[in-house]
Amino acid sequence: MKMNNNLEEYSDPISYDIENDSYTGELNLLSEWAVKQGGPIIDLACGTGRMTIPLAQKGFHLIGVDIHAGMLERARKKANDLNVQIEWLEQDCTALQLEQKSPFIFMVGNSFQHFHTNDQQNLVLRSIHNQLEKDGIFIFGTRFPNADELLQPSTEEYWKTYTDTMENKKVDVYTISNYDPIEQVQHYTTIRKYLDDGNVVEERKTNISLRYTYPKEMERLLSENGLDIMHVYENWKGSQLSKDSDEMIYVCRKG
Incomplete structure (x- = not known):
C-alpha cells in the first residue's frame, strides 16, 4: 500500500x-x-x-x-x-x-x-x-x-523562517490549511519564499495531507x-x- x-x-x-x-x-x-x-x-x-x-x-x-x-x-x-x-x-x-x-x-x-x-x-x-x-x-x-490545530485558516499564514545553507538565503514558510471533518484529514499547502536582500526571488509549493x-x-x-x-x-x-x-x-x- x-x-x-x-x-x-x-x-x-x-x-x-x-x-x-x-x-x-x-x-x-x-x-x-x-x-x-x-x-x-x-x-x-x-x-x-x-x-x-x-x-x-x-x-x-x-x-x-x-x-x-x-x-x-x-x-x-x-x-x-x-x-x-x-x-x-x-x-x-x-x-x-x-x-x-x-x-x-x-x-x-x-x-x-x-x-x-x-x-x-x-x-x-x-x-x-x-x-x-x-x-x-x-x-x-x-x-x-485541538481546535487551534484543526481550525487553521484556509488563507496563507506565516509559519516560520529558516536559513537555506546551500543557497545562502533566508526562507519564510507559509501554510494554507483545509480540514475535512468527515475524513479527519487536514490538507496542507506549504509555501516556501526564498529571500535575497529582503525580496522574494523564488517560491516553492508542496502539498501534504495528514489524518488526525x-x-x-x-x-x-x-x-x-x-x-x-x-x-x-x-x-x-x-x-x-x-x-x-x-x-x-x-x-x-x-x-
Missing part, C-alpha cells in the same frame, strides 16, 4: 534536512527505551535518518525503514560520511518483511498521520505488532487534534491491534497530556 501521492514534501531530501535535521527533541526518550529494550531497534518512516543516526552513534543496533528511495539514499550517505553502521531498507510500513523481530520500534515526525484511512491505520499497527518481539515496545507521536486521530479513538485502535498503552505524553519530555497539548506521544507494549 504505497503512499506516493503524499510524498511531495520529501521530494528534495537535502532541503528537507536543512529545514528539519537540527531538531532532536525525541532523542532522550528514545535513548532511555533503547537502553531498556536493546536491539535491533527499528526506526519506521526513518526519512534521512534524523533519529536513526544519533541513536546508532550511541552504540545501538539500528534498522531504518522507509518507502521513499530518495530519503534513504540521503540517509545512507550521511551515515557513511559519519562511519556509522545502519541497515537501511526500502519497505512499506503496512507490510513489513524483516528477517528478525525487534524489541523496540519507533516512528517519529508525526509519520503516523500519513495513514489516512481506518484500514491503513490497522494495517500499519498490525505490521508493527507482528514485527515486535514478545513484550516489545512501540513509541510514536502524532499531532493532538482523537485520544479515545486511538485507545481503541491500539487495543484492537494488540498494543497496550503504557504512557501518553504531550511532548517528548514526558509531560502529562492536557486539552492544550500540541502532540500525543504514545509508549505501547505488545500485548
Whole structure:
C-alpha cells in the first residue's frame, strides 16, 4: 500500500534536512527505551535518518525503514560520511518483511498521520505488532487534534523562517490549511519564499495531507491491534497530556 501521492514534501531530501535535521527533541526518550529494550531497534518512516543516526552513534543496533528511495539514499550517505553502521531498507510500513523481530520500534515526525484511512491505520499497527518481539515496545507521536490545530485558516499564514545553507538565503514558510471533518484529514499547502536582500526571488509549493486521530479513538485502535498503552505524553519530555497539548506521544507494549 504505497503512499506516493503524499510524498511531495520529501521530494528534495537535502532541503528537507536543512529545514528539519537540527531538531532532536525525541532523542532522550528514545535513548532511555533503547537502553531498556536493546536491539535491533527499528526506526519506521526513518526519512534521512534524523533519529536513526544519533541513536546508532550511541552504540545501538539500528534498522531504518522507509518507502521513499530518495530519503534513504540521503540517509545512507550521511551515515557513511559519519562511519556509522545502519541497515537501511526500502519497505512499506503496512507490510513489513524483516528477517528478525525487534524489541523496540519507533516512528517519529508525526509519520503516523500519513495513514489516512481506518484500514491503513490497522494495517500499519498490525505490521508493527507482528514485527515486535514478545513484550516489545512501540513509541510514536502524532499531532493532538485541538481546535487551534484543526481550525487553521484556509488563507496563507506565516509559519516560520529558516536559513537555506546551500543557497545562502533566508526562507519564510507559509501554510494554507483545509480540514475535512468527515475524513479527519487536514490538507496542507506549504509555501516556501526564498529571500535575497529582503525580496522574494523564488517560491516553492508542496502539498501534504495528514489524518488526525482523537485520544479515545486511538485507545481503541491500539487495543484492537494488540498494543497496550503504557504512557501518553504531550511532548517528548514526558509531560502529562492536557486539552492544550500540541502532540500525543504514545509508549505501547505488545500485548
